[in-house]
Amino acid sequence: MKITFERRAALSRPVLFAAPVIALSLAMLTSLILFAALGKPAGQALYSLLLEPFVGWYNISEVLLKMGPLMLIAQGLAIGFRANVFNIGAEGQLIIGALCASALPVYFPEGSSPLMLPAMIAMGALGGAAWAGIAAGLRVRFNANEILVTLMLTLIATQVLNYLLLGPWKDPHGFNFPQSVTFPDAALLPILLTGTRVNISLLAALLVSALAYVMMRHRFSGYQLLVGGLAPRAARYAGFTEARAVWVSLLLGGLMAGLAGACEVAGPLGQLQRSVSTGYGYSAIIVAYLGGLNPLGIVVSAFLMAALFIGGDNAMVSADLPVAAVFVFQGLLLVFYLASLTFIRHRVILNWTRRA
Amino acid sequence: MTILAFILAGTLAAATPLLLAALGELITERAGVLNLGIEGMMALGAAVGFVVTYNTHAPVLGFAAAALAGLALSLVFAMLALGFMANQVAAGLAIGVLGLGLSSLIGKPLESQTLDAPAKLAIPLLADLPVIGALFEQDLVVFLTLALAVVIWAVLNHSKLGLIIRAVGENPSAARALGFRVLRIRLAAVAFGGAMAGMAGAYASTIYTPLWADGMIAGRGWIAVALVVFGTWAAGRIVFGALLFGALSLGGLIAQAAGVALPSQLLASLPYGVTILMLAVISSNRRRMRLNTVASLGQPFAG
Numbered sequence: 001m002k003i004t005f006e007r008r009a010a011l012s013r014p015v016l017f018a019a020p021v022i023a024l025s026l027a028m029l030t031s032l033i034l035f036a037a038l039g040k041p042a043g044q045a046l047y048s049l050l051l052e053p054f055v056g057w058y059n060i061s062e063v064l065l066k067m068g069p070l071m072l073i074a075q076g077l078a079i080g081f082r083a084n085v086f087n088i089g090a091e092g093q094l095i096i097g098a099l100c101a102s103a104l105p106v107y108f109p110e111g112s113s114p115l116m117l118p119a120m121i122a123m124g125a126l127g128g129a130a131w132a133g134i135a136a137g138l139r140v141r142f143n144a145n146e147i148l149v150t151l152m153l154t155l156i157a158t159q160v161l162n163y164l165l166l167g168p169w170k171d172p173h174g175f176n177f178p179q180s181v182t183f184p185d186a187a188l189l190p191i192l193l194t195g196t197r198v199n200i201s202l203l204a205a206l207l208v209s210a211l212a213y214v215m216m217r218h219r220f221s222g223y224q225l226l227v228g229g230l231a232p233r234a235a236r237y238a239g240f241t242e243a244r245a246v247w248v249s250l251l252l253g254g255l256m257a258g259l260a261g262a263c264e265v266a267g268p269l270g271q272l273q274r275s276v277s278t279g280y281g282y283s284a285i286i287v288a289y290l291g292g293l294n295p296l297g298i299v300v301s302a303f304l305m306a307a308l309f310i311g312g313d314n315a316m317v318s319a320d321l322p323v324a325a326v327f328v329f330q331g332l333l334l335v336f337y338l339a340s341l342t343f344i345r346h347r348v349i350l351n352w353t354r355r356a
Numbered sequence: 357m358t359i360l361a362f363i364l365a366g367t368l369a370a371a372t373p374l375l376l377a378a379l380g381e382l383i384t385e386r387a388g389v390l391n392l393g394i395e396g397m398m399a400l401g402a403a404v405g406f407v408v409t410y411n412t413h414a415p416v417l418g419f420a421a422a423a424l425a426g427l428a429l430s431l432v433f434a435m436l437a438l439g440f441m442a443n444q445v446a447a448g449l450a451i452g453v454l455g456l457g458l459s460s461l462i463g464k465p466l467e468s469q470t471l472d473a474p475a476k477l478a479i480p481l482l483a484d485l486p487v488i489g490a491l492f493e494q495d496l497v498v499f500l501t502l503a504l505a506v507v508i509w510a511v512l513n514h515s516k517l518g519l520i521i522r523a524v525g526e527n528p529s530a531a532r533a534l535g536f537r538v539l540r541i542r543l544a545a546v547a548f549g550g551a552m553a554g555m556a557g558a559y560a561s562t563i564y565t566p567l568w569a570d571g572m573i574a575g576r577g578w579i580a581v582a583l584v585v586f587g588t589w590a591a592g593r594i595v596f597g598a599l600l601f602g603a604l605s606l607g608g609l610i611a612q613a614a615g616v617a618l619p620s621q622l623l624a625s626l627p628y629g630v631t632i633l634m635l636a637v638i639s640s641n642r643r644r645m646r647l648n649t650v651a652s653l654g655q656p657f658a659g
Contacts, residue, residue, distance in 0.1 A: 086445050110391060122365050130436075143642055144632070156625045156629060163622070166621075167619070289446055323460070324460030331396075331453035331457050335454060338447055339436055339440045342442065
């Protein structure tokens with residue numbers, strides 16, 4: 001038997017929606033087997049991972065809390081991924097964004113100006129964009145691969161964070177913990193849903209998603225970006241350049257990640273910590289792909305991934321699973337999704353006659 | 357041992373895991389496949405190698421198991437990138453996340469456990485030389501890796517097998533027209549890269565720092581990928597690059613020897629910063645990059 005893939009003239013709609021569901025089911029099945037092989041209560045683990053996040057208002061609100069940054073970052077990354085500009089350093093851009101936003105409350109811990117919060121948000125977003133901008137500049141000017149540069153910048157950002165929290169920015173009354181002072185009220189985002197930790201950054205993330213959708217569907221700029229990245233030569237003849245696709249993709253990606261970082265320190269954390277990001281920057285890559293690089297799809301996949309994060313926390317307690325289990329699950333999810341994506345783009349033809 | 361001798365000796369050892377992984381990736385990329393999952397495969401190899409060596413006290417078994425683990429993970433990558441013609445960047449990232457997750461999961465029960473460092477071999481006469489003698493007193497893997505670099509250079513440039521691998525990478529359609537099975541050759545190249553990355557991880561966890569700590573690979577897989585670019589897809593230049601990064605990762609020792617006190621975070625960032633710098637310097641020569649870059653790198657091929 002010979003299996004061949006024939007490229008479809010148009011993407012298959014039914015498969016487009018089925019692919020994430022199939023990927024999720026296969027990832028569940030595989031991890032079930034894997035957890036069982038490791039001697040963990042597999043059923044309990046899967047229940048904690050996938051269902052418990054939706055049991056009770058508190059769990060749901062925590063999912064919404066995690067969904068914000070994932071959605072924000074993934075929307076930014078998807079712009080680049082659609083144009084074949086691969087920013088995989090959102091984690092570092094988030095950290096730098098969080099750092100820049102924290103500078104104000106760290107140096108003015110008693111500050112009460114109503115301008116403090118907007119300034120922090122702006123500094124965070126700009127900081128993230130600037131960090132990603134380094135990669136854009138190096139790619140455009142020196143042809144340096146943005147995948148490697150953004151990743152290296154993330155590793156450096158982590159060291160900068162460690163340096164500040166172990167040294168100059170360490171809370172002098174913090175019992176030597178590597179964390180900053182707790183922020184004053186003027187540096188904190190207002191709560192959106194009373195009684196929970198969900199703040200108004202969720203609205204911002206949804207707004208950004210709507211904007212991303214409009215930009216992709218209805219604006220010429222979105223189209224230019226796509227062509228600039230996908231077919232640099234064709235784009236140049238048409239008057240827009242690969243360089244612009246690189247700049248726009250990386251700056252917007254960095255901006256969103258920086259914004260997410262600022263919203264974390266001004267939101268649920270209320271201070272700068274070493275664990276300012278629990279892998280949001282990396283998970284957002286998976287969120288972007290699972291959402292089909294589509295702004296609306298990303299809203300759904302961000303919700304799913306956020307649930308997985310909360311589920312992972314639950315599973316740590318109830319099924320004695322390490323945090324890493326979440327990453328295994330995420331990796332499996334993307335593996336199966338990429339495999340099922342093939343069926344969106346291709347028709348599978350089984351040929352039973354043997355080749356002569 | 358003087359501090360200089362210590363640095364010389366340490367450079368080779370620090371370069372070895374980078375070199376093992378980069379040589380594997382060299383073969384993979386020369387065949388036209390971009391595998392960005394090296395970091396994950398190294399991490400998995402490190403965990404598997406450590407667990408097996410810890411339980412069997414046989415480093416050889418640890419290396420073999422690590423090679424198999426890296427190979428197994430690379431086959432998952434091959435399934436996506438070659439079988440399903442998925443985007444190779446995305447497939448590599450998926451494998452990376454999966455490998456890092458599996459690595460933590462497998463290593464978890466042995467967190468902070470240590471192994472005995474293996475004995476070193478001294479090359480007679482050479483090891484007795486003043487100062488540079490330390491270069492010739494290393495563990496076996498260091499010598500084997502250097503020998504392997506020579507073998508890979510010879511195979512790529514002076515053998516029929518190397519010619520086939522390069523043909524598949526430069527022009528897969530022409531290679532197929534000549535009767536070569538492009539996907540099979542690519543699969544073998546990916547598998548080789550995976551096994552090498554697995555062993556690179558085992559070297560890092562069982563010999564270089566024989567202690568299990570989660571996240572111990574710390575970007576070395578990515579530096580290995582970058583090394584292939586710096587070395588502009590040539591084995592000799594990759595060896596040189598790996599030695600440079602080996603020396604850089606000893607930045608702390610070197611700074612201490614020079615009598616300067618720098619924050620440890622700055623020293624830890626040094627290899628990453630230099631990676632960016634080198635990428636910019638080497639890639640900016642667009643003509644040379646175009647001449648050396650594997651023509652079909654990262655592009656799926658319908659077999």
